[in-house]
Amino acid sequence: MRIGLDMMGGDFAPLEAVKGVKLFLANGAADVHLVLIGDEQAVQPLLADARIDPSNYTLIHASQVIGMHEHPTKALKEKQQSSIAIGFHLLQSGKIDAFISAGNTGAMMVGTFYSIKAIEGVQRPTISTPIPREDGSYGLLLDVGINADCKPENLVQFAVLGSLYAKYILRRDNPTVGLLNIGEEEGKGNLLAQATYPLLKEHPLLNFVGNVEGRDIFDPRADVIVCEGFTGNVVLKMAESFHDIAVRRNIKDEYLEQFDFESYGGTPVLGVSHPVIIGHGISKGIAFKNMIVLAQQMIASKLPDHIRESFVKQ
Amino acid sequence: MRIGLDMMGGDFAPLEAVKGVKLFLANGAADVHLVLIGDEQAVQPLLADARIDPSNYTLIHASQVIGMHEHPTKALKEKQQSSIAIGFHLLQSGKIDAFISAGNTGAMMVGTFYSIKAIEGVQRPTISTPIPREDGSYGLLLDVGINADCKPENLVQFAVLGSLYAKYILRRDNPTVGLLNIGEEEGKGNLLAQATYPLLKEHPLLNFVGNVEGRDIFDPRADVIVCEGFTGNVVLKMAESFHDIAVRRNIKDEYLEQFDFESYGGTPVLGVSHPVIIGHGISKGIAFKNMIVLAQQMIASKLPDHIRESFVKQ
Numbered sequence: 001m002r003i004g005l006d007m008m009g010g011d012f013a014p015l016e017a018v019k020g021v022k023l024f025l026a027n028g029a030a031d032v033h034l035v036l037i038g039d040e041q042a043v044q045p046l047l048a049d050a051r052i053d054p055s056n057y058t059l060i061h062a063s064q065v066i067g068m069h070e071h072p073t074k075a076l077k078e079k080q081q082s083s084i085a086i087g088f089h090l091l092q093s094g095k096i097d098a099f100i101s102a103g104n105t106g107a108m109m110v111g112t113f114y115s116i117k118a119i120e121g122v123q124r125p126t127i128s129t130p131i132p133r134e135d136g137s138y139g140l141l142l143d144v145g146i147n148a149d150c151k152p153e154n155l156v157q158f159a160v161l162g163s164l165y166a167k168y169i170l171r172r173d174n175p176t177v178g179l180l181n182i183g184e185e186e187g188k189g190n191l192l193a194q195a196t197y198p199l200l201k202e203h204p205l206l207n208f209v210g211n212v213e214g215r216d217i218f219d220p221r222a223d224v225i226v227c228e229g230f231t232g233n234v235v236l237k238m239a240e241s242f243h244d245i246a247v248r249r250n251i252k253d254e255y256l257e258q259f260d261f262e263s264y265g266g267t268p269v270l271g272v273s274h275p276v277i278i279g280h281g282i283s284k285g286i287a288f289k290n291m292i293v294l295a296q297q298m299i300a301s302k303l304p305d306h307i308r309e310s311f312v313k314q
Numbered sequence: 315m316r317i318g319l320d321m322m323g324g325d326f327a328p329l330e331a332v333k334g335v336k337l338f339l340a341n342g343a344a345d346v347h348l349v350l351i352g353d354e355q356a357v358q359p360l361l362a363d364a365r366i367d368p369s370n371y372t373l374i375h376a377s378q379v380i381g382m383h384e385h386p387t388k389a390l391k392e393k394q395q396s397s398i399a400i401g402f403h404l405l406q407s408g409k410i411d412a413f414i415s416a417g418n419t420g421a422m423m424v425g426t427f428y429s430i431k432a433i434e435g436v437q438r439p440t441i442s443t444p445i446p447r448e449d450g451s452y453g454l455l456l457d458v459g460i461n462a463d464c465k466p467e468n469l470v471q472f473a474v475l476g477s478l479y480a481k482y483i484l485r486r487d488n489p490t491v492g493l494l495n496i497g498e499e500e501g502k503g504n505l506l507a508q509a510t511y512p513l514l515k516e517h518p519l520l521n522f523v524g525n526v527e528g529r530d531i532f533d534p535r536a537d538v539i540v541c542e543g544f545t546g547n548v549v550l551k552m553a554e555s556f557h558d559i560a561v562r563r564n565i566k567d568e569y570l571e572q573f574d575f576e577s578y579g580g581t582p583v584l585g586v587s588h589p590v591i592i593g594h595g596i597s598k599g600i601a602f603k604n605m606i607v608l609a610q611q612m613i614a615s616k617l618p619d620h621i622r623e624s625f626v627k628q
Contacts, residue, residue: 134559145496148504182459182547190462190544214551218559230504231545233496237528238549242556245448245532249567255559 001031001299003292004096007038008065008083009103010283014038017102018046020288025056032296035096037062037083062086065103068281072106076114084108088115091274098295102266102279102288109146109269109278116273119304121311124154125271126161126229127278129236130170132258133220140166141180141217141225144267145233152196155179155226159206160310161270162224168301169294170223178212178222180231185211192228200226205310236261265290273304315345315613317606318410321352322379322397323417324597328352331416332360334602339370346610349410351376351397376400379417382595386420390428398422402429405588412609416580416593416602423460426583426590433618435625438468439585440475440543441592443550444484446572447534454480455494455531455539458581459547466510469493469540473520474624475584476538482615483608484537492526492536494545499525506542514540519624550575579604587618 005021007014021034034057036043043059062083066075076085087099088111101108118125128142142158143150159177166175179200181189186197188211200208212222217235227235243259245251265287266279275298277291298304319335321328335348348371350357357373376397380389390399401413402425415422432439442456456472457464473491480489493514495503500511502525514522526536531549541549557573559565579601580593589612591605612618 134562148496148507180548182462182544182551190542193462193544214548214553215555215558217552218555227548228504230496230507231548234494234528234541234545234549235552237496238531238552239528241529241532244529245569248448249569251565251567251570253563253565255563256565 001296002033002035002096003295003299004035004037004087004090004099005288005292006083006087006099006101006103007036007043008062009101010279011068011281012284013102014043014046016284017288018043018050018052019285020292021047021057022050022052023285023289024292025052029296032292033057034292035060035090037086037090039063039065060086060090066107068104070104070107072104072110075104076107076110084111087111091276092116097299098275098277100266100277100279100291100295102281102283105278105281108276112269112272112276116276118271119273119308119311122161122271122307123157124150125269126158127267127269128162128165129261129267130264131217131225132255133218134255135220137220138170139220139223139225140170141227141232141235142270143227143229143232144236145229147229149230150192150228152192152199155192155196155228156199156203157271158226159200159203159208159224161307162226163206164303164306164310165268165270166223168303168306169297172223174207175223176209176221177206177224177226178209178216180217180225180227181211181213183211184213262287263290265294268294268298271307275299275304315610316347316349316410317609317613318349318351318401318404318413319602319606320397320401320413320415320417321350321357322376323415324593325382325595326598327416328357328360330598331602332357332364332366333599334606335361335371336364336366337599337603338606339366343610346606347371348606349374349404351401351404353377353379374400374404380421382418384418384421386418386424389418390421390424398425401425405590406430411613412589412591414580414591414593414605414609416595416597419592419595422590422592426586430587430590432585433587433622433625436475436585436621437471438464439583440472441581441583442476442479443575443581444578445531445539446569447532448569449534451534452484453534453537453539454484455541455546455549456584457541457543457546458550459543461543463544464506464542466506466513469506469510469542470513470517471585472540473514473517473522473538475621476540477520478617478620478624479582479584480537482617482620483611486537488521489537490523490535491520491538491540492523492530494531494539494541495525495527497525498527576601577604579608582608582612585621589613589618
């Protein structure tokens with residue numbers, strides 16, 4: 001498999017991207033060939049310094065970079081030689097099997113939606129976050145920000161996409177699904193939650209366990225928690241702030257350390273035809289490595305194919 | 315001033331309510347006369363045991379109790395001799411100046427809306443939560459659950475109500491107001507947040523400082539943070555769960571201890587004609603004491619009058 005990595009994306013690129021490549025290759029991954037996309041003059045010396053075996057990668061030159069604060073649509077259109085534009089072109093033409101970037105998030109979203117597109121039947125591709133739990137396992141919360149206003153059927157689709165991710169990537173058998181809500185019983189919540197509950201309950205592909213309140217987010221009762229992207233994004237950033245508080249207050253706790261969401265690398269866009277992973281702008285080496293591992297898992301498990309099958313059935 | 319307290323409300327009533335009365339009186343409060351409402355036979359012996367000076371209170375007998383899980387409207391209608399029904403009757407007829415209960419939350423809401431009513435011009439009374447901050451101050455988040463679906467003008471009113479609370483109860487001069495959102499700039503967010511931003515920005519009574527993201531909730535940049543009650547309730551309960559996690563993991567930190575929201579006592583209903591405070595079902599003595607202190611502050615500061623004036627002006 002060929003995994004494309006934008007070497008120019010993120011606040012600490014290309015150095016941290018190179019570190020991520022080095023970390024990834026250190027574990028050995030004979031089936032992976034990395035396609036590194038970036039400014040040859042900036043990247044090649046770093047790869048050489050890091051003594052990365054050239055047989056493991058192909059470096060593709062990109063003469064342009066999309067800055068973190070550029071207008072996504074405009075930048076993608078005008079900078080056809082940028083690492084992000086080239087990455088999507090390679091993905092669309094089948095020359096890479098997955099594309100990863102910690103660059104301009106908006107440009108990554110626009111590129112995803114306009115080049116590789118949503119899987120047929122998926123109304124709204126979505127992004128998620130892993131939720132660390134005290135027993136060492138991970139749950140999944142989605143949507144965490146790209147779908148701020150949702151209809152009930154969007155949340156149902158997030159539940160299906162999240163369940164497939166939980167099954168094939170988190171390796172959870174028959175993953176449980178919860179609806180983020182503000183009460184325990186059916187009928188509680190805002191209009192969206194009230195309308196979504198019965199749809200989740202009746203859905204043949206879902207193992208729905210009912211409502212999950214704010215206090216239950218870190219609880220193992222639901223493997224997949226669905227909500228619209230507004231609340232999900234607030235939850236994600238608030239959880240991140242708890243990690244920051246713990247660090248600032250010098251609290252040492254191995255569970256709270258897992259609230260360092262940046263270490264997870266990035267979020268895959270679920271519901272699109274090929275694996276795309278969008279990294280945090282502040283990604284460091286470990287985050288880049290984790291994103292490559294995730295791309296590898298998504299390709300190996302054929303997650304997009306499983307999504308395609310589930311949405312054809314619906 | 316006369317403060318009414320439901321002695322039968324909450325999981326640990328009446329004993330913890332009596333403890334709260336004792337704690338409150340221990341600090342001396344010459345201007346407060348407590349009107350205790352409950353089953354005389356259950357409450358009187360506890361008051362005697364606690365050696366509470368009878369000159370500080372009047373005990374009003376209530377022969378009925380509304381259970382924590384009874385249907386609010388039905389229970390209030392059918393149990394006219396319940397402590398909650400009597401409390402609202404006393405408040406409505408001016409025999410008490412504030413009413414506090416840790417009993418059935420739904421019955422407290424119904425009683426509030428149908429007996430004492432909203433202040434003219436207030437479309438949706440609201441409930442809030444104090445937000446502890448690392449510098450020792452408190453912010454205010456509202457709504458936290460009774461208004462799950464909101465229009466932009468509701469959020470603007472919450473901002474006005476919250477600002478008045480911050481000014482008169484938290485004693486903050488010219489309190490800052492933030493809009494809970496999922497991006498920093500104007501134009502970000504869901505449809506509600508996008509439509510609310512310009513209204514907050516233009517409002518003559520508000521010191522609006524822009525969007526506040528999930529990671530900024532515990533940050534002192536906004537004294538008052540507004541959102542609809544769905545997200546607010548998720549945030550509140552999630553913050554409570556962090557306290558539970560810290561306790562469970564034996565993390566000792568004085569800031570995280572302040573995430574014990576139960577210790578604050580309860581939430582005042584803002585925007586109604588008289589102070590009403592709704593306590594947590596699991597309120598203990600310290601929570602009851604804190605609720606009495608809050609009622610005293612709300613009466614002494616004439617908060618409802620200030621709200622009335624602000625809403626007449628609008």
